[in-house]
Amino acid sequence: MSIISLIIKREFVAKVRNKSFIVMTFLSPLLFVGIAAFVGYLSTMKADTKRVAIHDETGLFVNEFNALNSENGEYVYHDLSMIDVKFLKDSITNESYEGLLYIPKVTNAKDLENKIQFISNESPSISFVENLQDIVAKKLTKDNFEKAKLDTLAIHEAQAQVSISQVKASGEESVKGLNEIKIAIGGSFGYLIMMFIIIYGNMVMRSVIEEKTNRIVEIIISSVKPFQLMMGKIIGTSLAGLLQFSIWAIIGLTLMFAASAFLGIDATPVTKIHPEMMNSSLQGFALNAKTIIIGLQSLPIATIFFSFVVYFIGGYFLYSSFYAAIGAAVDSETDSQQFLLPIIMPLVLAVYIGFFTVINDPHGTIATVFSMIPLTSPIVMLMRIPFGVPWWQIAISITILFATFFFVVWFASKIYRVGILMYGKKPTWKELYKWLKY
Known part of the structure; x- marks a missing residue:
């Protein structure tokens, strides 16, 4: 078994066997469902007159x-x-x-x-x-x-009620509200990637800081190269994170259905709708159901899921390399705050561009450019894909993302190699630049 595989196994087992990991894995869905059920219960209560x-x-x-x-x-x-x-x-x-x-x-x-x-x-x-x-x-x-x-x-009676139907140039009938569905799909996937990067990227950083503080890394580094150690930590932590995320999804959905079925609690906020409006909405839905299904089938579902997996892996590895380098450069999480802002800002920028630019003009210059920039492409491109993106743009974006990832791994490993054995001194941006020349 290769050295990186051993490090991956060690990181994965260490994370999974950690008491806090086990407790939060099973406690977090309970807290989430409990809060959702409580909100649902409050929504059913009649407000004071x-x-x-x-x-x-x-x-x-x-x-x-x-x-x-x-x-x-x-x-x-x-x-x-x-x-x-x-x-x-x-x-x-x-x-x-x-x-x-x-x-x-x-x-x-x-x-x-x-x-x-x-x-x-x-x-x-x-x-x-x-x-x-x-x-x-x-x-x-x-x-x-x-x-x-x-x-x-x-x-x-003289007031006109205008309803403009949407038809593609190919002659296929489109449906109103389909753009909102595209936005919801792309936004959900983009948001999941952002949250995964932040949560488990910090986990990688804390793991490096912990080993550095306990001086364990001095023993490990004598047997493996810093690059191998960094990659093993990133991959091992990501596998533990995927396992935790999967358990959360399974337990959360199970508890949500159980709460709704056995306790009679609707975990979603309830909005009072007039019966006539409800009947009208149901009739309208019945008339457009076939068109909606056709519209959903026209979405590039396979491309969306494939791109989600690829950008999920590429985006997480890219940012985790930064987190690992920061963890090697500092002695505590407090010292890391000055370096985290430049990492988080591109993610925040990508979300803003996604919701304020891609929504209005998914094929515009701004949306296209930021879907190619590797620091923002995992979120922006995923929000563009439901609207239809040429395959060559996706290919170029993915190529740039993974090329940047390999460059950043090389870049971060140089900082990691020097910083992993540095103690007692808070590094500055100037010192990090010097480490790159060693």
Whole structure:
């Protein structure tokens, strides 16, 4: 068995047998599912009903708000137009009501657009204020139509409802919402790669720091080359991470289904939908189901999964080399913070480019360039692939990624070779540069 294989086996066994690894492997899914179940339970609880006083001196809007009380919403409106406004303001101060909607009497209904007030001790939510504005605006608009002797029914029927169908140049029918599915698929894979790099890259760094602090590395380095030791640590830790990640996925899904089936808890937030809206949505879904399936089948599923595996391996090895070099250069995790920011920033940049540039223009210059840069390509390219990327661009991106990986391994091994035996001194960027010349 080769030396690297022995190091890989040693790192893998050491990680898997570690008590903290075992505890977190089985405890993390329990915590995650517990939190998800708790959030699901909270979402099923009915929110406290809030009382809102209405003082309408015009008498135009009382019926509009009374109609809302029959919907069993979060807010209940009380018509207190016969009570003095000053007394109602005191009730707000004493927290008898959540707030007071004051509609003054005016000679011209146009003046109401800027004179209505909502008085409360605390600032209301934006959605609540917008809902109030919408109710008042619709009522005033309806009254304006009636005063102008306009047929509101005819106006409503005259409003056009435009729906533009999407068809590819080849003649295949596309489906609305397919781009959102592409974004979700690409974003999920890109996010998984980023989290895996950060979590298990730090694990590689901590492993190097631990052996360096315990002086174990002095014995190991007498039998193996620094390059072999670094590669063995990266691969061994990645295998342990994949095992842990797989266990998390299996336990998490099992517990989620168990919680939903046996406890009657829905682990996803529940949104109340009106029955008519639900029926309409179901009918629309039934009509478009065939088109959606065809659209999903048109996605490059094989290319997506193949690229995920390749970029997963390439991206993790690339960044883990940096983490291993940093671990060799410092004596503690505290000292490593100054070197971690330049590593994390490309990952953050890739996420921002993915969600703000690829979404709007997946084949644009910015998206294409950053899908070729090796530090950002594992995330950006994965977000582009669902939109359709020429095979030659993927091939060039992968080639650059792995070529950069081998260069970085050579680069990091020079730092690793010197730093692994350095103690008691905090390195600077200038000293790291000198180590590259040794």
